[in-house]
Amino acid sequence: MAKAISASELGIELQREDDASLFKWFIASFLMGKRIQAPIAAQAYKVIVEEQGCDTARKLQHCTSRDLVAMLGRAHYVRYDETTAQRLLDLSAKLNAEYAGSIIRMRNASDSPEAFEKRLAEFDGVGPKTIEIFMRDAAKVLF
Template identity: 70%
Template sequence: MNKSISASDLGIHLQHADESALFKWFIASFLMGKRIQAEIAAQAYRVIVEKHGRDTARKLGGCTHQQLVSMLGEAHYVRYDETTATRLLNLCKKLSEEYAGKIGQIQAASADRQAFEKRLLEFDGVGPKTLEIFMRDAAAVLY
């Protein structure tokens, strides 16, 4: 069983209304939600967000598919690199177009936690596991 990696393990300090931290944790949760070792997913997060500075929906969404595949490869996140790159780009596009790039806008558009979680599951590639990982740390600052 993989050790659970928390937001704070990645240096993400979640606080109420901190969009930057929420976005970073959403991306980390997305990467860890796949059938891949948690440490490799954490490394992919570090490469994309810390090394390459893709820390907002706009910046990450501005990558080309090939740039993202290369970043994932750099982190040895290779098994799902093509689909993950596509899904990350789609996620950023949807987040930007529908919620101004902000997790807080998803929350504001949701009547309650259940509605919020339902909206998160509408993102391509976000399934129950990604949702569980994200909410494990984010729920405390969102609800």
């Protein structure tokens, strides 16, 4: 089994009450939670967030599906590019609509880590693997 990639290995320094780093890690976790090699998912994260500057839910939501498919393609993340692009758009739209784009607001709306994980699972394309990856690094700054 391949070694898991951590937030810090992607240059994401998770800190308490830091929505920017939590959002970046959520996107990276989402990409790595799919049946795709972790280095390719990490590269897709770098293209979308670092190179293209889609580092907030609002910025991500303003991309088109075609833009995201092209970004994923540049990272060789081509297996599920169409569905992944749409789910990234849906994820950002839901985060913006329900939590003003804030992972911390989502946490504040949850009365326990389990309730927070249940909210994460409500995002299309976020399953147990994505939640496991995200919480592995984020739990210590969220709870």
